[in-house]
Amino acid sequence: MQEDFLHYLWLHKKLDVLHLKTTQHERLEIVNVGTHNHNSGPDFFNGQIRIADQLWAGNIEIHIKSSDWFVHGHEQDAAYDNVILHVVYEHDTDIFRSDNSTIPTLELKNFIDSALMDNYHKLFSSKKKWINCEQDFPEVDEFTLKNWQERLYFERLERKQHTIEDLLKTSKNDWEAVLFKLLAKNFGLKVNGTAFASIANSVDFSIVRKTSSKLEQLEALLFGQAGLLEKESSNSYYETLQKEYKFLKQKFQLESQGVIDVQFFRLRPPNFPTIRLSQLANLYHKEQQLFSKVISAENLKDIYTLFEVSTSPFWNTHYTFDKESKQSSKKVTKAFVDLLLINTILPIKFCYAKQNGEAIDETILEIINAIASEKNSIVDGFTQLKHKPKSALESQAFIQLKTEYCDKNKCLQCAVGNVLLTNGSH
Structure with a gap:
């Protein structure tokens, strides 16, 4: 027997309400069960009951046994002086307020179906x-x-x-910055979500804004903060990113303290952090005002169009900086956008609408039901x-x-x- 069950019985009046009597054999009528209290203090506030012909208004306390009143020390607590009824599964002793007056008791076990x-x-x-x-x-x-x-x-x-x-x-109420942080985490998926979030948190979003017009700068920023530009390499793309990151690091006094290392292990190549970071950079290079476009998008088609991005051309023949692979386009898939919708886009649309007193529940239901x-x-x-x-x-x-x-x-x-x-x- 759980006390929660007794709360449930009282709250929903799942009792033989027509024949209720106190342990003193007085007729009891529930006029109002009261307001369920989930914090400290009596279990139900401002209830109303009628015992015999007397109407009582006050609080209701519920226990498994009557003696639990003393186990919990309620007889010494003034917060329980306004209890008008003690509801228990089993009555094993009379209970009193701090002034020694008896509190009426309802024993439930004979009134439950x-x-x-x-x-x-x-x-x-x-x-x-x-x-x-x-x-x-x-x-x-x-x-x-x-x-x-x-x-x-x-x-x-x-x-x-x-x-x-x-x-x-x-983020100083910057919705664009919040969207970037949430998207970064989700681009990292389960394995690299925390690492990608740490990358997003390691740079002020104003720097993302300033570098987004030049794709290689934005890629350099993300790859550099992820610690992926620290080796020696002979390919020109890598060298360009290294050069750009060195410039950005000095210009913006970038630090990578607290950034978690990204993982490649046990990931399918399309989910490698290199691919996902390039796609994220391309998204923010393509869409300079992404947040406002996400908010104004009213259907799935608009959102799929918005997130129609790929990697930079280098990644068409690579999954890592060092090793060349078979040519393939690394576009963001519809299934991946669905994950972004579930975990970021719809939650942020919902939150923004709530803060602005707008009702978009039907729009959200329409979209989530179509995924x-x-x-x-x-x-x-x-x-x-x-x-x-x-x-x-x-x-x-x-x-x-x-x-x-x-x-x-x-x-x-x-x-x-x-x-x-x-x-x-x-």
Whole structure:
């Protein structure tokens, strides 16, 4: 038995509300359950109850056992003097306020539907599972799941919004600088994301702006800060970049302290840091006002066009500076832009709209629903439960569901968990 379950029962009135009585056998009516408090202090603020014919207004405290009141030292805490009702699963002792007056108690165990209790025990059984409800998850109706997925997706966007707001503070509210930092991290993907973010953080964005009109300067800046221009080489492209970086380093007093080394190991050649940094440089050379264009883009086609970039010509025959390879164009793929959309473009559009009081939820839903589902272990897990995501909205929702609800046993705050708990109960 979890105290959270008792909170759930009280909040949603999942009780035999018509026959409630206190432990003193007085008739009890719930007029208002109150406001759920997730911080310190009583569990529900400003509730209203009627005991016999007397209306009471105040706070409600919930415990597994009545004696928990004393275990937590509430009898010595003035913050609990305004408690009008103690709700417990099992009543094992009377409890008192600091002035020794008795607090009415509601013992829940005789007022909970047996089917609801069975569903609760089934959901939280100790048997090791990938998610608590894996046996019943496939039976959840599509309407419930679809509405919950939308809410989960926006919850995920809101979490990313906090990251963006933190970046804005450290970037003096420069949206262009924040976009660059987020894109840099995402161009690095999983293996080099942190390293690319450290490169972006090692230079003031004003320097990126000043060098973006000359592609070789911008490439030199990124490659140099990444520590990729420190060897000797005979190819002219490398020598030009070295020369440019030496000039930039002196001009802007560049330092690379705190920059994390990029990795090549276990990466497919198209994802080598050399290729991704060149593509990033080409993007910022091509689009001088990228942020405003990202914000004004209203559909997928506009965004795909915006990110239609390749590497510099040298990389058509190379993956590293030293070794020549078979000729191939190194364009940014549609699948890669989809990742940028999911992780950077849509979150920053969402955050910017929120800060400006604009409603673009429908536009975001339209775009995210048009993007194919991601592929990862969480998506695979839900696919095995007969719910294969068709869109990025669904895959993002499932990531949010697994990491923020399933893994944390927050079934009582989950729409799926609620359906499974009440299914079969009265």
